[in-house]
Amino acid sequence: MKSVPPLESLIFSLRHQKVILDADLAGLYGVPTKALNQALKRNADRFPADFLFQLTSAEKAEVVTNCDHLARLKFSRTLPYAFTEHGALMAANVLNSPEAVKMSVYVVRAFIKQREIMLAQADVLKRLAQMDAKLLKHDDVLRLIWSELQPLLSPPPAPPKPEIGFHVKEKTAVYRVRKNVHA
Numbered sequence: 001m002k003s004v005p006p007l008e009s010l011i012f013s014l015r016h017q018k019v020i021l022d023a024d025l026a027g028l029y030g031v032p033t034k035a036l037n038q039a040l041k042r043n044a045d046r047f048p049a050d051f052l053f054q055l056t057s058a059e060k061a062e063v064v065t066n067c068d069h070l071a072r073l074k075f076s077r078t079l080p081y082a083f084t085e086h087g088a089l090m091a092a093n094v095l096n097s098p099e100a101v102k103m104s105v106y107v108v109r110a111f112i113k114q115r116e117i118m119l120a121q122a123d124v125l126k127r128l129a130q131m132d133a134k135l136l137k138h139d140d141v142l143r144l145i146w147s148e149l150q151p152l153l154s155p156p157p158a159p160p161k162p163e164i165g166f167h168v169k170e171k172t173a174v175y176r177v178r179k180n181v182h183a
Contacts (some may be wrong), residue, residue, distance in 0.1 A: 007110035012067065014059060018114050019082035020107070021063070022053075026090060028107060029100040039094045040081065046094060051087030055079050085111035105175065 010024040026036040040047060055063065057079065064074045073080060083091060085108065092104030 007107065009116065011067070011114055012063075014055070014063070014082055017082075017084055019084055020088055021070065021073075022066070022081040022083065023070070023090055025083055025107070028091060028103045029095055030097065030103070031095060036091065036095065037081065039147070040104060043094045046090050047087055049083060051090055052081055052083055054081050118119060136139070 006098045007020075007028075011018050011020050013019075018060050021039075022036055023175075026033040029036065038050065048180070060073065060079055062082075088107045088111070089104050092100040
């Protein structure tokens with residue numbers, strides 16, 4: 001088997017599906033892109049819309065911009081085809097070359113690995129969401145505790161300053177007169 005680029009770099013999301021472009025798939029199967037596309041046209045009934053679709057001009061421009069290895073498509077006049085996992089397997093059956101059969105297993109395994117990675121990421125995201133919900137509950141409790149502690153943490157009011165100077169305070173008191181007895 002010839003040296004094959006990492007398939008994960010050739011599979012990407014487009015229209016909410018994991019796909020591989022016809023030029024990459026043809027390279028993996030060891031046939032020219034033109035031969036792959038001719039086989040598609042001869043067997044169009046084997047490729048429903050959920051197996052294969054043709055990119056729009058905008059999608060092609062986006063793919064060329066985001067994927068360095070697809071720069072050669074920039075000046076191509078034809079719009080490339082995108083194969084889903086099932087479409088890539090069907091293309092191997094249509095081509096029916098020994099290399100295409102071997103590589104189809106490789107391609108299907110790559111799609112399966114991509115799906116497993118996505119499921120693992122979904123599980124991690126779910127756990128993060130649960131942790132975030134717990135932290136929000138803890139934040140609410142901490143805010144309540146802080147609002148209750150705030151009055152206790154503030155310093156007591158300063159005592160009033162004593163007035164300076166001589167002040168007479170009026171008292172209503174009964175004076176008893178004492179008799180001084182001089183002996």
